[in-house]
Every structure is written in structure tokens, then in C-alpha cells.
Amino acid sequence: MAHVILRHRDIPNINTVDVYKKNGGFEAFKNAVKKMKPEEVTTVVKNSGLRGRGGAGFPTGMKWQFMDNKNWPHYVVANADESEPGTFKDREIMEQNPFQFLEGVALASYAVGANAAYIYLRGEFWQVAAYLDEKIAEMEKAGYLGDKLFGTDYSLRIYTHLGAGAYICGEETALLESIEGKRGQPRVRPPFPPSFGLYGKPTVVNNVETLANVPLIMANGADWYKSMGTADSAGVKIFSLSGRVKKPGNYELPFGKTFRDLIYGEGGGIMDDRPIKAIMPAGASSSFIIADDKALDTLLEYAAVRTLGADLGSASVIVIDDTVSIEWVISRTIHFFKHESCGKCTTCREGNHWMNSILHRMDHQIKKEDVDLLYNVAKQMQGKCLCALGEFATMAVVTGIERFPADFKAN
């Protein structure tokens, strides 16, 4: 099947204006601005069943409808912070198929009446930001961005904004704080960005992959998009596959394939043909899935993965084989979360600090009382953190101890 998002794999040079145009590029945006009302664009996206690809899976069209129309100006912000360990899909989209992403930003902007959009990139994507700046300039030159587009009164500018190394800025309100020139610490929600966002104005924040879906949805219709995937999860998803597999990488699949298709089909199976042990379906923020036959035959869609006691999240699938101890894995993930906790809420700042200290001790020797203490700290953090970061940190700890008790036996 031809790719929907990773179209550069089928169409060489789609990163040039000419080739992108020859393949239908910018038509959806031009058509929307010239012939459609903004709310009609939102309706198509809503009917397509597209859900946020950054991890939360929130219906995209509904998010756009939440924009407060009594408060102006409106902003669109593309979340290109991509910092979840195991996620590396947005980088490929921006580097290889930049115009489809930028056209998605433009369509979202038109749909919510924004005349300015920001792309927030993690600071490490320095070269990607410079590249997007070039591509934005090419669009301006070709008349797809700027003032009074296509002879209408609609104007749009897109700007890049570079972060500087902080996982928490992937959280949408921390990201907005960061654009405002502050430390990237999450705000208390509600209010949510569609009513109080950038500079206190209504703002839509969408992930790069989410936005990259929009041009083809507008070109081919909601029904076309819904014809791919499952009843629960419409369309296609990029799976970032990493860990102990033979062929790690990004794989775009319609929802509804299985973990087995992904790991053994696309990924070529486990390194050295070892037995698979566990799957982390959403990067470091995952609950562990015991990789038995039932799990491997589970459909890759939001609802089915939930039946395994885990979330699909951003679909950054980290594969663990039998050479790896789950204690070692959570020692790594907690080291990460301790480093990335923004420090604003006590639960996350202190909880991760203490989990990290306990795991350091466990790396040398596992004692039953330390396992119990670790489990207790994680359990006590749950439901008490200001944002999802603290909550995510506890998932692998709790499910690791519950589902892989042999790896936490006293030694």
C-alpha cells in the first residue's frame, strides 16, 4: 500500500515544491481557503476520525471545535518536541516530507482562523529547524504563505521556535510557556489551550504526525481516511520500532495490524533470534506488556492495546528480549524521568528522585524491602501529579514489578 504520511518513500524529491505540487500538493489548502468555510474544514477532519498522534489520542476535529470564538487572535502550534524515548517519527516527516506537514499546519490554521502558527522543535532539532525555515521561505515565494492568499483576505505566517533540551516541553502547556520565553513548566489545566493558550489566547496544539495527515484527508475525504484502520482507530499510524529487533525504524501501517506483524514482519524479528520478553508500546511512558502469543496477536489500535493493560500512546514500540532484566529497564526509565521532571510539583520531583535512588541501590543488590518501597512510592505518586510526566514515570515501575516478579527477586 502506498504511504499516506511517509510518502517520500514512494515519491522521490517530494521535498521540493515542484514535485510536491505535481502530486497534488497545496491543492487542499488552496481549495479550502478559496472555496470552504473554516468550520467546513474542521467538520471533514472530525468526520475522518483522526485522533492526536502525539500520545493522548484525542479527536483532532473536536479539539479544533473547542476554540473560543469570543477571544482573538487564535494560534496554531505544532508540537515537534518529540522527546519520548523510543519516538523518532516526527523527525523523519519534517526532514523528508516537509511540505505535507507544513500544509497540515496551514489547513489547521485556516480551520481555526489563525494568522500565525508556531512550530515548536526540540533544541536538538537545530538542523531540522533550519531546514523548515528554508521550506517555509519557499512556500512564501510560491504564494502559499503570506498576506492575502490566493486573492482572498486570509493571511498566514508560520514560524519555527527552537527549544533547548527539556522533555517536559512536549506537554502542551509547558510548551506554550516555553514559547513565551519562560521555563517549561506545565500550567494547571483547565483551562485548556483552546480557551487559554499561547499569550493567553485560544490555541490549538497538534503533533507533527497528526497535522501531516490533514492534507490528504482534505484531498480525499473523511470516508477515504476512515476506510483505513479499524472502527476504533481510523487511518494510518507511524510505529517507531526500536530495542532488540533486527530492523528498527519507522513503519507506517493502517491501524489493525498486530504486534507480531510489526515486530516479526516489518522488524525482522528479535536480534540473534532470541525469545521476546516484553513490549513497551509507548516508549519510556509505557506499561509493560508480557509478550506472549495473546499479546503478539493483539491488534495495534487504541482500544485493543488497552485490553492488555497498556496504552498505545505515541506508538513508540520498544522491544525487550530475554537477555534484558526489567529491573535494569526501569532503572533507565526512572533515571530519565528524574532528569526530566520539571520540579514544579512535589509528587513528581521527589517521587522520581527517591525511585531513582532506590533503583541505584537495586542495581547492586535487590532486597525485598527495596522492591516494596519502590512499588509503594510509585503507587503513592499515581493520581497526584500536576501533569502526565509523573504519572508516566510510575507505569513501568508498577507494571514491571507486577508482571515480571522474577526480575525483582532478592539476590
Added chain:
Amino acid sequence: MSLAEKYPKEVKQLLSKYPPEQKRSAVMPLLHLVQLEEGYVTKDAMRDIAKTLEITETEVASIIGFYTLYHDEKAGKYRMQVCNDLPCALRGADAFLEALCGNLGIKVGETTPDGMITIEAVTCLASCDRAPMFQVQGPNGIEYHDNMTIDRTMELVEALKKSGKEVK
């Protein structure tokens, strides 16, 4: 020389990205800009940014302290930032980092005696399928180096040392 005198074009262009009453938004891009020069943000530059954006020096300092890519102390001309987070560690990043340190004769966090290379261990860089990998932060910004071997990394180190001397 003030910021606006030194980088008139860049400062104007960066400020134009944000609404005129939201100048503070330019603090991150300006920090990236001034850091290229010395590899860290000098006290003078910090004061200059505060003045340009009409915020306090403390506010600028809080940004430098919060974000890991800003530095307030001098290190090697090139910071080699090796990812050894979970996905990279599952693909040999620990052994790579240890071998690299061994080859350079320094530990993580240290700088080579010629002041050219600092080795740092960092969290996920979104290149999990191409481990071992690292980024180099230096006078030209940040560059990724994916699917690296020790041999190719040492070649890069030699090249950086050579070009680093020419730069200064």
C-alpha cells in the same frame, strides 16, 4: 558592544517572529545565538539579553538553568553528547560510550587536555533506530551523527580538532 550592534540582522529577524508586546519570547533564540560564540552564555551576554528584552537577569538565568542545551560554564569547544537512554542502551550505547571515553582518555563530563572535546551522556535524542549515536554541540550549532562506530567517531574527533583550531 551590545547585542543589537553585534547582530543587528539576527536580533531584528528573531524579534519579528513574535508579537511586538511579547518580546520575551525571543529569549531562547537569542540564547542559542550568543552561545555559538564561546560555547556558553557569558555574564555580559546574559545582561545584554535581559536589557534587549526588558526582563531581569534572573529571568534569563532561570532559562539557562532550566534547559540542558544552555551552559553557563566553559567546556570543550565541541560537546559530544552521547545518548545512553533506554532504546540506545538496548543497542549497545553503554559499551560505545565506555570505549569512546577510553579512546579519548577522559571520563563522562570531562574535557580533553587540548580543550577541544567534552564528553557528555544525555537523554533521548529521537534517533533510537540509529544507535549508537550522538550529537555535537559547537560553534556551528548542533549536528547529529547516527549509526556510529568507534573508528568513525575517532576520525570525526580528529577532524573536529583540526577545524576547531582553524576556527580560533
